Amino acid sequence: MALACDLHYASRKHAALGQPEAGGGILPGGPGPRTPPPHIGRERTLEAILTSSDYDADTAERYGWVTRSVADAELDDFVDGAATRLAPLGKVRWQPPRVGPTGRRSRPMPTRERPTSNS
Structure with a gap:
């Protein structure tokens, strides 16, 4: 689930990331096997x-x-600070996924909503 987010912050003390399915004898499904490659590469x-x-x-x-x-000890304050800096930047409107030249869907790109004039 964490890999579905755009920004990933982890506690040095408590974080443990991985794909535990194979340890249970099942093939991983869903976004887990598809999401990491852009972040960590095929081999990893x-x-x-x-x-x-x-x-x-x-x-x-x-x-x-x-x-x-x-x-x-710093994680909550760090994430709160990042959220505080990002919040005033405005709402982001997501567009539906696009199909690239290879026929594969790419992640939708955020677009900034333009303020509407009230006059």
């Missing part, structure tokens, strides 16, 4: 899926799986 995605390993926040940051790893 395969490693995560096939080994069912857990990755700490610092390793996940180094792999590009999370945007930033933060000390646990």
Whole structure:
């Protein structure tokens, strides 16, 4: 679920990221196997899926799986600060996914809503 977000922040003390399905004898489905490749690459995605390993926040940051790893005591303040800075930037309207030249759907790009004049 975390990989569906655009920004990923992880606690150095408590974060454990991975693909646990293979450890339970099932093939991973849903967005998990499809979402990591742009973030961590094919080889690391395969490693995560096939080994069912857990990755700490610092390793996940180094792999590009999370945007930033933060000390646990600072995480809430860091995320609150980021949200406070982003909130005034305006609403974002999402467009439906586009089909690229390869026929694959790409992630929708955000567009800024233009303010409407009340006059």
